[in-house]
Amino acid sequence: MSLFYMAAALFLLGTILLGLVRVLRGPGSGDRMLAAQLFGTTGVTILLLLSLALEESALVDVALVFALLAVVAAVAFVRQHGLPEPPDTPIHRQPPDTPGPERPHDDR
Amino acid sequence: MNVLLVLFDLVLLAGIVGVAWRCLASTDLFRAVVLFITFGLLLALAWVRLEAPDIALAEAAIGAGITGALLLVTLERLRSIMAERRSGRRHTPPPDPTGPHALLRALHDPPPERRTFLPALTFALVVGGLLVTALWHQPQSVGLEPVVDAHMDISGVDHPITAVLLNFRAYDTFLELAIVLIALLGAWSLGRHDLIPARPAPGPILPGTLRLLVPVAVVTGVYVLWAGSHAPGGAFQAGAILGAAGILLVLARPRQLPMAPGTPLRLGITAGVVLFLLVGTYGLVAGHGFLGYADAWAYPLIILIEVAATLSIALTLVALFVAGRPAGDDT
Amino acid sequence: MIANALTVILIFAGLVFFAAGTAGLLRFPDVYSRLHALTKADNVGLGLVILGLMFQAGGPADILKLLLIWVLVLAAGTTAAHMVAQRTWTHGEFESDR
Numbered sequence: 001m002s003l004f005y006m007a008a009a010l011f012l013l014g015t016i017l018l019g020l021v022r023v024l025r026g027p028g029s030g031d032r033m034l035a036a037q038l039f040g041t042t043g044v045t046i047l048l049l050l051s052l053a054l055e056e057s058a059l060v061d062v063a064l065v066f067a068l069l070a071v072v073a074a075v076a077f078v079r080q081h082g083l084p085e086p087p088d089t090p091i092h093r094q095p096p097d098t099p100g101p102e103r104p105h106d107d108r
Numbered sequence: 109m110n111v112l113l114v115l116f117d118l119v120l121l122a123g124i125v126g127v128a129w130r131c132l133a134s135t136d137l138f139r140a141v142v143l144f145i146t147f148g149l150l151l152a153l154a155w156v157r158l159e160a161p162d163i164a165l166a167e168a169a170i171g172a173g174i175t176g177a178l179l180l181v182t183l184e185r186l187r188s189i190m191a192e193r194r195s196g197r198r199h200t201p202p203p204d205p206t207g208p209h210a211l212l213r214a215l216h217d218p219p220p221e222r223r224t225f226l227p228a229l230t231f232a233l234v235v236g237g238l239l240v241t242a243l244w245h246q247p248q249s250v251g252l253e254p255v256v257d258a259h260m261d262i263s264g265v266d267h268p269i270t271a272v273l274l275n276f277r278a279y280d281t282f283l284e285l286a287i288v289l290i291a292l293l294g295a296w297s298l299g300r301h302d303l304i305p306a307r308p309a310p311g312p313i314l315p316g317t318l319r320l321l322v323p324v325a326v327v328t329g330v331y332v333l334w335a336g337s338h339a340p341g342g343a344f345q346a347g348a349i350l351g352a353a354g355i356l357l358v359l360a361r362p363r364q365l366p367m368a369p370g371t372p373l374r375l376g377i378t379a380g381v382v383l384f385l386l387v388g389t390y391g392l393v394a395g396h397g398f399l400g401y402a403d404a405w406a407y408p409l410i411i412l413i414e415v416a417a418t419l420s421i422a423l424t425l426v427a428l429f430v431a432g433r434p435a436g437d438d439t
Numbered sequence: 440m441i442a443n444a445l446t447v448i449l450i451f452a453g454l455v456f457f458a459a460g461t462a463g464l465l466r467f468p469d470v471y472s473r474l475h476a477l478t479k480a481d482n483v484g485l486g487l488v489i490l491g492l493m494f495q496a497g498g499p500a501d502i503l504k505l506l507l508i509w510v511l512v513l514a515a516g517t518t519a520a521h522m523v524a525q526r527t528w529t530h531g532e533f534e535s536d537r
Contacts, residue, residue: 001443001446001495002109003109003112004447004450005450006109006112006113006116007112008450008451008454008488009116010112010115010116010119011454011457011458012454012457013116013119013120013123013153014119015457015458015460015461016123016146016149016150017119017122017123017126018461018465019461019464019465020123020126020127020130020143020146021465022464022465022473023139023142023143023146024130024139026136026139028470028527029138030470030523030524030526030527031470031473032138032139032142033142033519033523034464034470034473034474034477034519034520034523035142035464036142036145036146036176037477037481037515037516037519037520037523038460038461038464038477038480038481039145039146039149040149040172040515041480041481041484041485041512041516042457042480043149043152043153044485044508044512045453045457045484045485045488046153047152047153047156048488048489048492048505048508049450049488049492050153050156052492052495054156056156056159056161057497057501058161058165058339058340058341059156059161059164060501060504060505060508061161061165061332061335061339061340061341062152062156062161062164062165062168062340063508064328064504064507064508064511065165065168065169065172065173065328065332065345065349066149066152066168066172067508067511067512067515068173068321068324068325068328068349068511069168069169069172069173069325069349069352070172070511070512070515070516070519071317071321071356071514071515071518071519072172072173072174072176072177072352072355072356072359073145073172073176073177073180074515074518074519074522074523075177075314075356075359075360075518075522076176076177076178076180076181076359077180077522077523077526078310078522078523078525078526079304079307079359079360310521310522310525311521311525313517313518313521313522314518314521314522317514317515317517317518320510320511320514321511321514321515324507324511
């Protein structure tokens with residue numbers, strides 16, 4: 001059984017490394033953040049599988065902490081601090097083919 | 109099983125080195141931050157494979173909860189500062205991220221300079237050679253495990269790591285707590301700082317998540333602290349979890365909260381060091397040596413110190429994140 | 440024996456969702472589509488793996504802890520997806536690969 005858990009953990013580690021391509025390519029910061037979010041979930045799963053494969057029950061606690069704090073980075077990402085409220089809000093958003101005169105910032 | 113373990117370790121190692129390399133070489137700061145968050149995740153897995161679940165727990169709390177948020181918020185501030193400075197200059201458009209060979213270019217920006225190649229290679233070979241030589245001649249030793257195991261019955265706790273941290277080598281832990289405190293004093297001595305502005309919640313989802321996460325984080329923090337006496341866990345991990353919950357509240361608060369009152373805040377931040385020092389001095393007076401405990405009192409004293417240290421570490425991490433002295437007590 | 444077989448089947452199904460989530464992350468054309476790929480891996484992939492692991496759990500406390508992890512990841516995934524979509528929307532960073 002532990003052979004199967006280990007193989008599954010290895011497979012998931014492979015998906016993380018594959019997903020890194022999205023972090024490298026972007027293009028937007030949202031794409032990169034999403035990839036990090038997926039890595040967090042995959043990491044939780046790897047930890048749960050390893051806890052059975054290595055018979056180390058404390059790893060479930062590590063997975064619990066990762067699951068608990070997975071949202072903090074995403075919240076920090078979206079709460080734009082030190083910046084004025086962008087003028088490009090959905091209420092007065094321009095059609096996509098005529099970009100606004102100035103974008104608040106550029107993430108690339 | 110063994111083949112799979114070796115394969116897992118090799119893939120993990122390749123991932124860690126690769127992510128670290130891309131993180132350092134990245135010209136896009138946001139990409140570097142996301143890579144650093146991923147690096148923390150892989151590092152936690154590496155600690156698991158090194159059979160150090162205590163450190164994996166700390167890395168999980170610090171890496172997932174605190175470093176990512178700290179770097180992202182810093183990046184935002186940096187961006188607004190740089191935008192002001194750059195406003196006069198000509199703006200060069202970034203390269204097209206969807207064109208041909210985009211992946212190849214993403215791996216190589218800026219393109220490596222030819223004349224830096226030889227010095228870099230020489231440096232890497234010299235440092236690598238030194239490391240290999242140093243690791244080759246490791247002295248044969250059994251480590252401290254038998255010594256710790258032989259004295260577990262007088263340590264007052266059932267988890268060897270906690271026994272070492274809070275009893276056998278309490279000196280180290282005491283100084284670590286003092287360093288955390290000094291780091292905060294250093295940040296405060298740089299003066300005041302614009303508080304992260306409160307923003308109305310972008311919808312019902314974020315407040316709902318907060319209502320679920322913050323109580324669970326408090327319970328988890330207390331659980332990890334309690335688990336420290338017999339399993340991986342302890343004051344640093346619990347403090348980091350509670351601190352991350354506090355950072356989440358600072359980030360997501362929909363309206364301005366009243367400032368923390370200065371005196372209780374300072375008492376809480378110094379509680380760990382002060383209590384540790386008091387107990388240690390008492391040990392010196394009572395004849396157990398500095399930071400020593402009477403055997404019968406070891407467990408309650410360790411718990412007391414750990415509770416105070418957890419409180420201090422959590423408050424210090426939030427205060428470091430907010431960065432800036434509490435208002436209203438300049439005297 | 441039956442528990443072991445169920446565990447293997449459920450974890451395998453979960454891995455399929457993780458693979459699909461990663462494939463979607465890499466192949467889908469824009470950030471809004473990628474959100475979909477991701478939440479599937481979060482919700483269903485981890486859910487199936489945890490369901491499989493429950494058959495190996497030592498007692499009710501372990502089962503509850505596994506359930507709690509799943510609920511927390513669900514909450515985190517929902518919130519993160521919502522906020523990434525919202526920031527992309529308000530800051531006009533949207534762009535498609537095609």
